[in-house]
Amino acid sequence: MTKPLEGIKIIDFTHVQAGPACTQLLAWFGADVIKVERPGSGDVTRNQLRDIPDADALYFTMLNSNKKSLTLDTKKPEGKEVLEKLIRESDVLVENFGPGALDRMGFSWERLNELNPKMIVASVKGFSDGHHYDDLKVYENVAQCAGGAASTTGFWDGPPTISAAALGDSNTGMHLAIGILTALLGRDKTGKGQKVAVSMQDSVLNLCRVKLRDQQRLERVGYLEEYPQYPHGEFSDVVPRGGNAGGGGQPGWVLKCKGWETDPNAYIYFTIQGHAWEPICKALGKPEWIDDPAYKTAEARQPHIFEIFATIEEWLADKTKFEAVDILRKFDIPCAPVLTMKELANDPSLRASGTIVEVPHKKRGTYLTVGSPIKFSDLKPEVTASPLLGEHTDEVLASLGYSQQEIFNLREVKAV
Numbered sequence: 001m002t003k004p005l006e007g008i009k010i011i012d013f014t015h016v017q018a019g020p021a022c023t024q025l026l027a028w029f030g031a032d033v034i035k036v037e038r039p040g041s042g043d044v045t046r047n048q049l050r051d052i053p054d055a056d057a058l059y060f061t062m063l064n065s066n067k068k069s070l071t072l073d074t075k076k077p078e079g080k081e082v083l084e085k086l087i088r089e090s091d092v093l094v095e096n097f098g099p100g101a102l103d104r105m106g107f108s109w110e111r112l113n114e115l116n117p118k119m120i121v122a123s124v125k126g127f128s129d130g131h132h133y134d135d136l137k138v139y140e141n142v143a144q145c146a147g148g149a150a151s152t153t154g155f156w157d158g159p160p161t162i163s164a165a166a167l168g169d170s171n172t173g174m175h176l177a178i179g180i181l182t183a184l185l186g187r188d189k190t191g192k193g194q195k196v197a198v199s200m201q202d203s204v205l206n207l208c209r210v211k212l213r214d215q216q217r218l219e220r221v222g223y224l225e226e227y228p229q230y231p232h233g234e235f236s237d238v239v240p241r242g243g244n245a246g247g248g249g250q251p252g253w254v255l256k257c258k259g260w261e262t263d264p265n266a267y268i269y270f271t272i273q274g275h276a277w278e279p280i281c282k283a284l285g286k287p288e289w290i291d292d293p294a295y296k297t298a299e300a301r302q303p304h305i306f307e308i309f310a311t312i313e314e315w316l317a318d319k320t321k322f323e324a325v326d327i328l329r330k331f332d333i334p335c336a337p338v339l340t341m342k343e344l345a346n347d348p349s350l351r352a353s354g355t356i357v358e359v360p361h362k363k364r365g366t367y368l369t370v371g372s373p374i375k376f377s378d379l380k381p382e383v384t385a386s387p388l389l390g391e392h393t394d395e396v397l398a399s400l401g402y403s404q405q406e407i408f409n410l411r412e413v414k415a416v
């Protein structure tokens with residue numbers, strides 16, 4: 001099978017999560033991704049949170065599959081020379097160094113564009129260029145705070161809360177991948193490369209779009225009717241944390257199921273979709289609610305929505321989260337069990353679809369990872385192991401025309 005990105009050569013100058021998530025995606029789809037890493041140490045995640053001594057950590061293996069690894073000291077003149085050769089024949093360079101690091105290395109956008117005017121240079125930074133915080137280094141949780149996610153996540157009587165989902169890292173990487181693919185299509189038309197930049201703050205904010213919607217609604221009308229604070233609580237002038245409330249026009253909540261006293265994940269998410277009120281009443285054995293004026297409309301239900309949720313919890317008390325969903329799905333009610341990582345890892349549907357995959361690795365044995373969440377009719381992305389540090393150094397150098405002796409010399413000066 002020919003993969004859509006076959007023939008696209010990418011210099012992967014990324015580390016930790018945001019950048020690697022982007023280049024991994026492009027590698028799954030066929031791009032030749034060469035990860036450039038510092039000799040001796042490599043991407044810091046190779047060593048972070050190791051579970052097997054002397055083997056790359058899962059943090060690294062799960063974000064760097066399908067790539068090659070070239071060790072190169074790009075601060076040494078010999079290393080710079082190799083990088084320049086690689087730049088001349090690559091389509092894309094992706095980086096997520098701290099602000100100014102690439103410039104300090106001698107590879108500013110102007111220099112890169114001079115070396116290869118067709119190359120796309122893609123960057124992740126914490127904040128966008130020119131932002132008053134653009135000198136800051138940024139990790140996931142910092143971005144979640146700066147992008148509006150933390151102030152709007154959690155419960156109203158608790159502090160701002162971080163999501164476990166990588167809204168700052170992998171989400172930014174996904175945005176960058178869209179930018180790179182757009183620039184590649186643009187290059188087909190213009191013949192020119194360009195700079196593509198995505199900030200983690202912007203990417204988080206992009207996912208918090210509905211909260212900016214709510215800020216404007218709040219300023220206009222003074223309340224937000226789908227938040228638990230309505231109608232009995234107080235609103236200030238900023239979007240509050242809404243706990244587990246639904247973010248759209250239909251209320252929802254995380255509800256207890258059988259066993260919640262001992263199992264912290266014995267819950268389902270239940271959504272009261274307006275037009276599904278009748279089936280909900282039927283499912284719950286509450287036909288009298290269907291035409292009761294106190295329950296009939298969303299407006300009528302809202303003031304006592306938590307009493308309704310409490311009644312649903314009574315109905316759930318003798319049902320596991322899976323049994324409950326199996327009943328509710330027959331009534332077309334949007335709901336799901338709260339699934340644990342263990343349940344997801346063993347989910348036969350996710351295994352069958354290739355979303356959870358087992359990958360054989362030279363040093364680790366087999367490990368689990370998340371495969372492509374994007375499914376195609378003509379492409380089934382195959383996930384292969386992440387490279388060992390410098391595993392492809394000789395191969396990449398040889399492809400650039402270096403002889404065995406020259407490679408030996410580069411090793412002698414510790415440039416590779």
Ligand code: CAO
Pocket residue numbers: 015016017018019036037038039072073074075096097098099100101102104105124125126136137138139140169
């Ligand atoms: N050869 C030689 N030097 C190399 C090299 C190589 N192959 N690869 C990297 N380096 C050097 C860089 O040039 C830089 O040197 P100077 O600071 O002396 O110019 C140095 O390594 C450190 O780079 P850094 O600033 O990127 O690394 P850090 O560990 O201090 O910061 C991070 C990490 C993530 C906070 C920072 O890179 C950052 O803010 N990146 C942008 C935002 C981002 O992507 N964050 C997401 C990370 S995932 O949570």
